[in-house]
Amino acid sequence: xxxxxxxxxxKIIEKKQPVAFWCNPISGHNTLYWYRQNLGxxxxxxxxxxxxxxxxxxxxxxxxxxxxxxKGVDSTLKIQPAELGDSAVYLCASSLGLAGSTDTQYxxxxxxxxxx
Amino acid sequence: xxxxxxxxxxxTAQEGEFITINCSYSVGISALHWLQQHPGGGIVSLFMLSxxxxxxxxxxxxxxxxxxxxxxxxxxxxxxDSAVYICAVGLAGNQFxxxxxxxxxxxx
Numbered sequence: 001x002x003x004x005x006x007x008x009x010x011k012i013i014e015k016k017q018p019v020a021f022w023c024n025p026i027s028g029h030n031t032l033y034w035y036r037q038n039l040g041x042x043x044x045x046x047x048x049x050x051x052x053x054x055x056x057x058x059x060x061x062x063x064x065x066x067x068x069x070x071k072g073v074d075s076t077l078k079i080q081p082a083e084l085g086d087s088a089v090y091l092c093a094s095s096l097g098l099a100g101s102t103d104t105q106y107x108x109x110x111x112x113x114x115x116x
Numbered sequence: 117x118x119x120x121x122x123x124x125x126x127x128t129a130q131e132g133e134f135i136t137i138n139c140s141y142s143v144g145i146s147a148l149h150w151l152q153q154h155p156g157g158g159i160v161s162l163f164m165l166s167x168x169x170x171x172x173x174x175x176x177x178x179x180x181x182x183x184x185x186x187x188x189x190x191x192x193x194x195x196x197d198s199a200v201y202i203c204a205v206g207l208a209g210n211q212f213x214x215x216x217x218x219x220x221x222x223x224x
Contacts, residue, residue, distance in 0.1 A: 003158075031210070042120075042202050042214030043159070056211070091159065101206020102147040102166060107159035 002026070004108035006092050012114045018080035021111045025073070025094030032069060033105065034077050035091040043091055049075065050097060079113075087115045119143050122203050122215035129222050135190040137218045139203030142184065150177050150188050151202040153217065159202070162188070193222045 035043035095103035
């Protein structure tokens with residue numbers, strides 16, 4: 001079975017440009033997470049979906065970041081416009097969503113964003 | 117304020133050595149997760165603990181709920197164990213806090 005798929009794996013853009021990341025979770029996983037990971041740091045949650053509903057977006061910088069999970073499957077995270085400080089690895093993870101924080105999360109390979 | 121603290125930040129060991137990575141947390145948790153991240157790679161879940169101890173191959177994870185502390189042990193370490201090990205705590209409401217990770221290098 002395929003794991004969590006993310007694309008692109010790498011993205012280099014100039015500041016003020018828009019960028020979008022795509023995530024396809026493991027089939028049947030109801031919960032989807034977007035994290036940002038800066039170098040030398042642990043992941044930080046940006047947004048969590050339960051099916052198609054965003055249930056925790058308190059850490060999402062809403063002035064420039066947006067996300068959607070249409071039909072409760074794939075998800076897209078967008079930044080517009082990108083700033084230098086947005087350079088990081090953006091990770092998508094999914095879980096079954098049956099056991100809350102005791103669920104195992106399965107992580108995608110991440111998208112490494114470099115903003116010049 | 118960091119809800120999750122890991123130590124050490126960096127660790128270098130000789131192949132075959134016994135390794136311990138520590139995680140302390142300051143919040144009430146539902147579960148604690150140990151994760152492994154290889155350079156340029158994704159994150160893999162190693163253990164989920166809510167009490168006691170779990171063992172998988174050469175990896176052992178323990179948790180002391182009263183002391184809010186967990187340890188990850190690697191016996192007979194091998195260069196392929198070189199990775200970043202991340203402790204994450206799960207709270208009620210499906211909230212997670214992650215540690216900054218421990219970078220382990222095992223030298224042949």
